[in-house]
Amino acid sequence: MPIPVNHLLSFSLVLFIIGMIGVLTRRNAIIVLMGIELMLNAANVNFVAFSRMHGDLAGQIFAVFNIVIAAGEVAVGLAIIIALYRNKDTINVDEISIMKG
Amino acid sequence: MFEAWVFYILGTILLLSGVLVITARNPVHGVLFLVLAFFCVAGIYVILSAEFLAAVQILVYAGGILVLFLFVIMLVPLEPEGMRKPVRTARNVAWSLLSALLVAGVLMTFFRGAQPVGQGGTVDTLVAYGGNIEAVGMELYRRYLLPFEIASILLLVAMIGAVVLARRQV
Amino acid sequence: MSDFLWLIPIFPAIGFLVNGLAGRRISKRAVSAVACGVVLVSFVLSCAAVVQLATMPSDGRYMENRVAPWVPAVEDGGGAPGLAIDWLFVLDPLSAVMILIVTGVGSLIHIYSVGYMWEEAGYWRYFAYLNLFMAMMLTLVLGGSLAVMFVGWEGVGLCSYLLIGFFYWKQDCADAGRKAFITNRIGDLAFVIGALTLFASFGTLEFRGILSAVVAGQGSVFLLTAVALCLFVGACGKSAQIPLYVWLPDAMAGPTPVSALIHAATMVTAGVYMVCRLAPLYMQAPLALTIIAIVGCATAIFAATIGLAQNDIKKVLAYSTVSQLGYMFLAAGVGAFGAAIFHLMTHAFFKALLFLGSGAVIHALHHEQDMMKMGGLRKLLPVTYAVFLCGWVAIAGVPLTAGFFSKDEILWRTFLFSPVMWGIAAFTALLTAFYMTRLMGLTFWGKSRMDHHTEAHVHEVPGVMKWPLMILAGLALVGGFLSIPAALGGSAMPFTLERWLEPVFEPGTYATAAGGHAAIGEHAAAAGDAASAAHEAAAATPHGSPHGEEHSLALEYGLMAFSSVLAIFVLWWGYGLYDRMPQKLAAWKARFASVHEVLANKYWVDELYDALVIQNFYRLCRAALAFDVRVVDGVVHMVRNVTVGTSYLSVFWDTWVVDGLVNLLAKVVRVASRGLRRFQTGVPQSYATVMVFGLFVLICVYMYLS
Numbered sequence: 001m002p003i004p005v006n007h008l009l010s011f012s013l014v015l016f017i018i019g020m021i022g023v024l025t026r027r028n029a030i031i032v033l034m035g036i037e038l039m040l041n042a043a044n045v046n047f048v049a050f051s052r053m054h055g056d057l058a059g060q061i062f063a064v065f066n067i068v069i070a071a072g073e074v075a076v077g078l079a080i081i082i083a084l085y086r087n088k089d090t091i092n093v094d095e096i097s098i099m100k101g
Numbered sequence: 102m103f104e105a106w107v108f109y110i111l112g113t114i115l116l117l118s119g120v121l122v123i124t125a126r127n128p129v130h131g132v133l134f135l136v137l138a139f140f141c142v143a144g145i146y147v148i149l150s151a152e153f154l155a156a157v158q159i160l161v162y163a164g165g166i167l168v169l170f171l172f173v174i175m176l177v178p179l180e181p182e183g184m185r186k187p188v189r190t191a192r193n194v195a196w197s198l199l200s201a202l203l204v205a206g207v208l209m210t211f212f213r214g215a216q217p218v219g220q221g222g223t224v225d226t227l228v229a230y231g232g233n234i235e236a237v238g239m240e241l242y243r244r245y246l247l248p249f250e251i252a253s254i255l256l257l258v259a260m261i262g263a264v265v266l267a268r269r270q271v
Numbered sequence: 272m273s274d275f276l277w278l279i280p281i282f283p284a285i286g287f288l289v290n291g292l293a294g295r296r297i298s299k300r301a302v303s304a305v306a307c308g309v310v311l312v313s314f315v316l317s318c319a320a321v322v323q324l325a326t327m328p329s330d331g332r333y334m335e336n337r338v339a340p341w342v343p344a345v346e347d348g349g350g351a352p353g354l355a356i357d358w359l360f361v362l363d364p365l366s367a368v369m370i371l372i373v374t375g376v377g378s379l380i381h382i383y384s385v386g387y388m389w390e391e392a393g394y395w396r397y398f399a400y401l402n403l404f405m406a407m408m409l410t411l412v413l414g415g416s417l418a419v420m421f422v423g424w425e426g427v428g429l430c431s432y433l434l435i436g437f438f439y440w441k442q443d444c445a446d447a448g449r450k451a452f453i454t455n456r457i458g459d460l461a462f463v464i465g466a467l468t469l470f471a472s473f474g475t476l477e478f479r480g481i482l483s484a485v486v487a488g489q490g491s492v493f494l495l496t497a498v499a500l501c502l503f504v505g506a507c508g509k510s511a512q513i514p515l516y517v518w519l520p521d522a523m524a525g526p527t528p529v530s531a532l533i534h535a536a537t538m539v540t541a542g543v544y545m546v547c548r549l550a551p552l553y554m555q556a557p558l559a560l561t562i563i564a565i566v567g568c569a570t571a572i573f574a575a576t577i578g579l580a581q582n583d584i585k586k587v588l589a590y591s592t593v594s595q596l597g598y599m600f601l602a603a604g605v606g607a608f609g610a611a612i613f614h615l616m617t618h619a620f621f622k623a624l625l626f627l628g629s630g631a632v633i634h635a636l637h638h639e640q641d642m643m644k645m646g647g648l649r650k651l652l653p654v655t656y657a658v659f660l661c662g663w664v665a666i667a668g669v670p671l672t673a674g675f676f677s678k679d680e681i682l683w684r685t686f687l688f689s690p691v692m693w694g695i696a697a698f699t700a701l702l703t704a705f706y707m708t709r710l711m712g713l714t715f716w717g718k719s720r721m722d723h724h725t726e727a728h729v730h731e732v733p734g735v736m737k738w739p740l741m742i743l744a745g746l747a748l749v750g751g752f753l754s755i756p757a758a759l760g761g762s763a764m765p766f767t768l769e770r771w772l773e774p775v776f777e778p779g780t781y782a783t784a785a786g787g788h789a790a791i792g793e794h795a796a797a798a799g800d801a802a803s804a805a806h807e808a809a810a811a812t813p814h815g816s817p818h819g820e821e822h823s824l825a826l827e828y829g830l831m832a833f834s835s836v837l838a839i840f841v842l843w844w845g846y847g848l849y850d851r852m853p854q855k856l857a858a859w860k861a862r863f864a865s866v867h868e869v870l871a872n873k874y875w876v877d878e879l880y881d882a883l884v885i886q887n888f889y890r891l892c893r894a895a896l897a898f899d900v901r902v903v904d905g906v907v908h909m910v911r912n913v914t915v916g917t918s919y920l921s922v923f924w925d926t927w928v929v930d931g932l933v934n935l936l937a938k939v940v941r942v943a944s945r946g947l948r949r950f951q952t953g954v955p956q957s958y959a960t961v962m963v964f965g966l967f968v969l970i971c972v973y974m975y976l977s
Contacts, residue, residue: 076259
């Protein structure tokens, strides 16, 4: 029985929301990055679902690119975290509020 | 039918692991649950006939990104902390309402009638190309060659950036 | 000569300028020389002018000198031309008499003043004022129109004020000067009203024009009576008649020569001159003349009674002047204008003489003026005594003196008009003789009542003062022969003042002038008719014609004898008392104590005026002051308060509204920023939250729109 596409979409939506909640809520910067990963994965699922629905491979190609970008972004993000930790001695995002005004 | 059941199970595990990721007190636990989530996503890709993507997913995410996470967790001593204690402020109430609305939106899409994702076109394309990997490869190196090259440059930049950012400033 | 009439007043004016501007710096001799010199030059010029006038035929004695326009005529393009006044000087027999008196007596008094004022401060100032007075008086009598005359009229009033208040540091002198000026002014108001009414009626202020119009019959009797009375009120002020005489006795505070010149001989006679100048007008208004006669008569007796009880020698003479002026007005009132002028002349002689003589006495006694402190001066001041004797007999009216002829003429004409008035006037003559005898007795006869210090320094007058006295004494004795009445053979005389003055008062003189100016032919005939009608009308009135007509000669002789006997009796009786005069007077004073009280206090007229008029005037002034302080200043204060209040409003506005707006702006920014600042947490997660929120809104919008 084929999976209705709206189920897929709603799954990806919930996963996205979970990831978003994690990003917005957690104080630990690494957990925030993990939340971002979840969000990206949810987007990928969405892409693939639509690719399957339309029979067009563009979705899958975009998902590949998405993975590439995610990888790059994680690398840079973690490098930033390390640099941040060196400077501020903490990765608690609540304590990093230089831009507070 | 079999696919549907697998999908639902995998999906549930995925959501649960996702929740557990973000609610983990210890980031290492979070990473572990993240691995589980990645594997579930890979599984979903397989069900959706995107085998190449599933493989790439496991390779890159589970093999690369998670390792990076673990390295950084190792380098950065962390005090385990959980989620913030919820405080009943007007802002938090607003956010709760917002979230409730989002959930409602989710449910609406879930129970909305839609055309089923069939075996349709994708299978025909696969048959024409002789399998998913060949199809993706053909598409990637023909139509999407430019984005491919740019992506590689992007990765280069990201690498350099990461190295620059993470080295010891003198 | 007619082109040089203007020189007669100009010379004293030049004297005024020289002494006024440079007098302080030049010596007293120079000042005296200038002052007396210019007056003597005027006298000579006057003599020359009068001589030339006399050579003209008797009905054409008229010289006109139109010097320059003062208010130029403006052609009104269709309507009548507006007020046009020229500087017009006119010499006719009347003004001839006046200028001779003014310059003649005036120069004598100038010379006398040199001696009298030699020791005083402000010598140059005195002569400057005196010269100015001469100039003004000459302008008055030579003026050919009411306007020029008024210039002189006001000018002499000013000089009177200046000279009465000459010793301005003395309070009573300053007050007297002010009193004179203000009382004069009241009369002047009436004068101006009368003059302007004449202008409104006849279109001109010149005497010839006015009198021609009057004689030709223009102007209703009512109008002419009203104008005549207005002008007479002006004359009352200037010539000290009831009710405006009160300034003259006070004016005695000024130097004695001033009293002699201004308040005896010249200024006070200006009123009489004015009435006589406008005689044809007055003759058209018989009611006015009657009123003038009544006022003159009343003033004469009223002042004479006051004079009986005064102790100051100059005050006696002052009241005597008022009384004699009353006589002059009485004469004018009964139509005897010539007699009035004749009495004016003789009065100028003997009153100036008496004043100057009293000045000699005062000078000798070092400014003692109280007769009660004099006595026995006959032997100490022989020359003064001699001239005083001349004045005494002249004023009493002893036959053949100047006073006799003029006073008798007046009494005769008064009798023709009203025997009652004659009775009053004769009684006044009796009183005149009596108080003058009293003056002689207290001053010269009997034992000395002076204090020893004064007595030791008594000295006779210096020469410069002696000669004018003697000349005036001579004139007082023989001046009367200038106008011997017809009853005593005047017609045979080559010259009588009456005949000389006759044309001036004759209406016909002005009719010919009118005929000459109007168109020839019918107009001339009509004017001539009107003139003769006026002449007859004048003759028909009880006032008689200006020239005395022959009535019962016996009656005239009888009256003449009566008054002579009366005068001589009083004089003889008084001289007989000689040493015993003071005791006799004291006895009478005790017997008639209450009467004496009333007379000595001048009937309390000044107090009456003060209570009725002056206090109310001060009340008005105080009310005006109160108005100014409360209302006007109140308005100013109110404006101030309003301004201050408004400024408070402004402050309030500025503090609360303007500053408030600015502060509000700042507060809004602060509050808004405080609120908005909370978005800038520095925590990226909150930024991301907001972004999600925005994204959600976009999704809702998109879902809504699709």
